[in-house]
Amino acid sequence: MRLRLRHLLFLFIGLPAFAQKPVDELHFTSSKQQKIAVYKGSIIVNGNKTFKFAYDEIVYKSKRNRLVEDGGNVFLFLEVTDHPNKNKLIIFGINNSVADSLMTAVASDIKDFDHDELLEFGGSDQTEAYPAADSMYYVPSKFYEIKKGRIVFDAAYTEKIDKKVNGVYLPAPQDKHGTCCKVIPKPKGRP
Helix, strand or coil: CHHHHHHHHHHHHHHHHHHCCCCCEEEEECCCCCEEEEECCEEEECCEEEEECCCCCECCCCCCCEEEEECCEEEEEEEECCCCCCCEEEEEEEECCEEEEEEEEECCCCECCCCCCCCEEEEECCCCCCCCCCEEECCCEEEEEEECCEEEECHHHHHHHHHHHHCCCCCCCECCCCCECCEEECCCCCC
16 A cells, blocks of 8 residues: 555656656847747747757757846857767847847856956867877867957956966967867876
8 A cells, every 4th residue: 555655656746747848948038128039949039030040959958048238239148069069159149139140159157257347158178188198189268258248259368277277378279280289298287
């Protein structure tokens, strides 16, 4: 009898989880009262379908999906999958009921990483392991910040992070064939 009650209890508790539908839509409202919906791979602004992804690779449950407003401009950040690489953020400018794709960056939180009162985002993608124990491929990063209503490359923070990760900063990390990345000695203390 107890066993049946326990099974019924688990069934009763677990049943709503089976009934939940997957999240495939997002809704935002800007301070300019622009209604932005992301639904099944499309961006709809004020009722107008303004952008359609070739494939719906949006990570709908991501906390990184958000609107950021700065200097009178509205930016929509959407996290998308990019297997086998790290996920990406695709950033759209929302203006006059249109979503315009501005750029793509490595997915990260959108916050003031360097404490300069500006929001930053970005990072580095995955690189292969180098076959020698004392060397590694340079791991370049790219960080951006939102400044005066624009998205700009944050050279100072990018250099700081590259020095921390690689022990050195290389402004041109490509090898002699133009592919990523140069081989460097492993920094001390790095496994």
